[in-house]
Every structure is written in structure tokens, then in C-alpha cells.
Amino acid sequence: MALDESPSTLRRTFLQAGALATASAMTLSSGVQADDEPAPPLPTRPLGKTGVNVTMLDQGAVRGASLDRLFRTSFANGVRVFDTAKVYGTEPAFKKWFEQDPAIRKQIFLVTKDTPKAASQMIRMLDERLATLGTDYVDLFFIHGLGDHHSVDEAINFVKNNEFKEVAETIRKSGKAKFIGFSTHHPKRAAIIEAAAEGGVVDAIMLQYRPWLEKEEPLNKALDACWKKGIGLISMKQIAGQFFGDRPRGNILDEVEKRIPTLAEKKLSRFQGLLHAIWSDERISSVCVSMRNTDQIRENADAARRFEPLKAAEILQLRDATLAHGSMLCADCDGRCSIAAGTSAELGNLTRFLTYHQHLGDRVEARREYAALSAEARDWAGADLEAARAACPNKLDFAKLMPEVDRHLA
Numbered sequence: 001m002a003l004d005e006s007p008s009t010l011r012r013t014f015l016q017a018g019a020l021a022t023a024s025a026m027t028l029s030s031g032v033q034a035d036d037e038p039a040p041p042l043p044t045r046p047l048g049k050t051g052v053n054v055t056m057l058d059q060g061a062v063r064g065a066s067l068d069r070l071f072r073t074s075f076a077n078g079v080r081v082f083d084t085a086k087v088y089g090t091e092p093a094f095k096k097w098f099e100q101d102p103a104i105r106k107q108i109f110l111v112t113k114d115t116p117k118a119a120s121q122m123i124r125m126l127d128e129r130l131a132t133l134g135t136d137y138v139d140l141f142f143i144h145g146l147g148d149h150h151s152v153d154e155a156i157n158f159v160k161n162n163e164f165k166e167v168a169e170t171i172r173k174s175g176k177a178k179f180i181g182f183s184t185h186h187p188k189r190a191a192i193i194e195a196a197a198e199g200g201v202v203d204a205i206m207l208q209y210r211p212w213l214e215k216e217e218p219l220n221k222a223l224d225a226c227w228k229k230g231i232g233l234i235s236m237k238q239i240a241g242q243f244f245g246d247r248p249r250g251n252i253l254d255e256v257e258k259r260i261p262t263l264a265e266k267k268l269s270r271f272q273g274l275l276h277a278i279w280s281d282e283r284i285s286s287v288c289v290s291m292r293n294t295d296q297i298r299e300n301a302d303a304a305r306r307f308e309p310l311k312a313a314e315i316l317q318l319r320d321a322t323l324a325h326g327s328m329l330c331a332d333c334d335g336r337c338s339i340a341a342g343t344s345a346e347l348g349n350l351t352r353f354l355t356y357h358q359h360l361g362d363r364v365e366a367r368r369e370y371a372a373l374s375a376e377a378r379d380w381a382g383a384d385l386e387a388a389r390a391a392c393p394n395k396l397d398f399a400k401l402m403p404e405v406d407r408h409l410a
């Protein structure tokens with residue numbers, strides 16, 4: 001399946017993006033001058049067995065007043081996958097974009113999400129999303145954050161049951177969403193993803209991912225199962241913290257350069273190195289990044305165009321540099337931190353929400369998710385935070401992070 005890439009629309013979109021830029025900022029990105037042709041689409045990969053090739057870079061949701069400019073800048077730099085969701089509040093900006101340039105809709109792969117408790121709610125929810133987006137179809141409709149609003153057993157049953165299968169088929173036949181799937185960052189997402197591979201209903205999954213999965217760990221095996229079944233995989237929330245497109249903090253840049261000299265030789269920044277590490281996993285079709293400004297879009301698009309697989313040793317060096325610098329985000333695993341700490345507090349989720357707040361600019365979402373936790377899940381008093389740190393594969397410094405959680409989110 002090919003997306004509509006008529007040169008006239010490409011040109012128009014590019015010029016509109018240029019017009020929205022300040023008069024002095026004649027260079028949009030990728031070093032492309034306003035008088036030049038827009039950049040061609042970024043390199044693509046098949047999204048599982050959907051028959052669609054998606055760009056390796058996906059413009060994640062960003063809140064702010066200048067979204068239309070951001071969308072156009074991403075598009076002008078070759079990004080063709082755009083991510084939104086009901087809770088982000090960014091869908092109306094797409095509607096505005098489609099109204100201003102109707103040809104765009106067919107040129108992008110549009111993903112939105114909602115939070116059904118049961119499959120029977122999905123058709124109504126999708127209709128609402130389409131009305132808000134101002135389009136009669138999306139390419140991919142995700143159940144948002146599967147596991148957050150269900151128990152793990154409910155989530156596992158959801159992705160395998162007949163009702164979901166029938167609803168997914170009805171939606172695909174209606175053409176209102178070409179493909180169906182879910183996003184998940186749940187600590188037990190390996191089990192949910194494994195079940196989805198068994199169920200064979202979903203077309204794609206967006207997951208919190210890290211590029212240094214151990215061969216035998218459950219998440220890696222679950223991704224293998226999806227790969228074999230032809231379920232497309234999109235990476236999100238890969239590391240966050242200092243890596244997530246932010247300005248260098250402290251000495252992370254020094255740390256990366258010291259430990260991975262080959263990145264500097266390849267003229268890759270730390271975040272570009274991270275993207276290359278993720279793309280080195282051929283199971284991952286696209287990486288969703290909440291790119292918030294022209295510099296981030298340019299840097300990430302440049303990384304996609306210059307992608308060459310990293311060696312396993314380089315990926316491990318990147319892991320070590322990240323851990324050495326002190327990551328803030330719970331990047332994975334089964335919640336062993338809480339068990340080791342002897343607490344019911346969800347330490348991994350608490351650090352994740354803190355990352356949204358501190359590094360991703362998602363302050364409203366961070367507070368909303370924090371508030372949605374039970375009092376028990378928020379209460380880390382009495383937890384053995386040093387034991388939690390020792391158990392955490394990312395060695396998160398909970399003793400430092402938990403007071404920050406209370407300060408910013410409580």
C-alpha cells in the first residue's frame with residue numbers, strides 16, 4: 001500500500017510550513033532551504049504483515065500552541081507516521097491541518113487511541129475520534145495503555161477473545177480504521193504482548209521498549225512471537241530522562257562519548273545513537289518520538305537517513321552509559337523494585353510519571369496518571385528504596401526520585 005505522495009502536495013505542505021516559520025528562520029530543518037524541494041519521505045519499514053511501509057520515525061504527541069507548525073515541519077522532513085490519542089488533546093490540531101490541506105490526510109499514516117474497558121465500546125469510541133480528527137478514517141486505532149485500566153488477566157483475555165476479534169473485523173471492514181492494535185507500557189506487558197501474538201487479532205502494537213533486551217527475557221520472547229506472526233511493532237518511551245531529545249544535562253554527553261567513541265566517529269549525537277540502537281532491532285518498524293521543536297525533528301530525521309545497524313557491543317556501551325548517568329525512567333521489567341522494597345507503591349509507574357512531568361513536558365498527563373493511581377500505589381513511605389535500586393535493572397535512584405514525585409505530582 002502506498003501513501004499518496006504527489007509532488008504538488010509535498011511542495012504545498014513544505015511552503016506552508018515555511019510560511020509559518022519566522023521570517024528570519026528560512027531554514028526549516030535537515031539543512032533544507034525554503035527555496036529547495038522538501039525532503040523526500042524518510043526510509044520506511046514494513047509494519048508487520050499489514051502491507052504498509054511506515055517511516056522509521058513517528059511524530060509522537062506534543063502539547064502546545066504551535067502544533068500545526070510542528071506537524072508541517074515533521075512532514076517537510078520526511079516523517080509520515082503521526083501519533084495522537086483522545087487524552088492528549090492534540091486531535092483538533094490534525095483536524096485543522098486536514099482542513100487547510102485536505103491532500104495531507106492520505107499522505108500520512110495516522111494513529112489514534114482510546115481507552116475501552118471492553119471491545120464493545122470500540123466502534124463508538126472510534127467514531128468519536130474520527131469526528132474530533134476531522135477525517136473519515138485512521139490508519140491505526142490503538143487501545144491506549146492496555147493494562148492501565150484492566151488487570152493483567154483482563155488485558156490478556158481482551159486481546160485474545162472472540163468479541164475483540166469480531167469488533168476488529170467489523171472496524172477493518174468499515175474502513176474507519178485500517179488496522180487495530182494497542183499500546184502498552186505496563187510492567188507485565190510481556191505477558192499481554194505474548195497473548196496478543198497467540199490471539200492473532202491485532203495488526204500492530206506500540207510498546208515501551210529498550211534496545212538492550214536480554215535474549216531470554218520475557219519481553220524479548222514476546223516480541224519474537226509478534227515478529228513471527230507478522231504483528232507490527234512500534235517503539236515508544238524508549239529511555240526518556242536525559243536521552244529524550246532534551247538538552248544535554250550534566251555529563252551524559254561526555255559519558256556517551258567516552259564510552260562509545262564510535263558514535264562520535266559516525267557524527268551521531270547520543271539520541272541519534274539511541275535511535276540507531278533501536279532500529280538495529282529489525283522487529284521494530286518505527287520509533288515514536290515526541291519531537292517538540294525543529295532541532296529535534298532535524299536531528300532525528302537525519303538519524304533515520306543515516307541509519308546503519310550498530311554492533312551489539314556498541315548497544316551495550318550505550319546501555320552502560322545510560323545507566324552510569326542515572327536514568328529517571330522505568331524503562332522496563334516486571335516491577336521487581338516494589339517487591340524488593342517490600343511496598344505496594346508502584347515505584348516504576350511513579351518514576352515513569354515523574355519522567356513525563358520533568359522531561360517530556362506532559363505535566364497534565366503526568367498529574368492525571370498519578371492521580372489515577374490508588375492511594376496504596378502512591379504511598380512509598382516505609383519502602384526500602386536502596387533494595388529497590390539494587391533490584392532495578394536500570395538502577396534508578398528511588399531515594400532521590402520519590403521525594404521528587406511527591407513534590408511535583410502529589
Ligand code: SF4
Nearest residue numbers: 330333335337348392
Ligand atoms: S525495577 Fe526498575 S525497570 Fe523494573 S519496574 Fe521497577 S523501576 Fe521499572
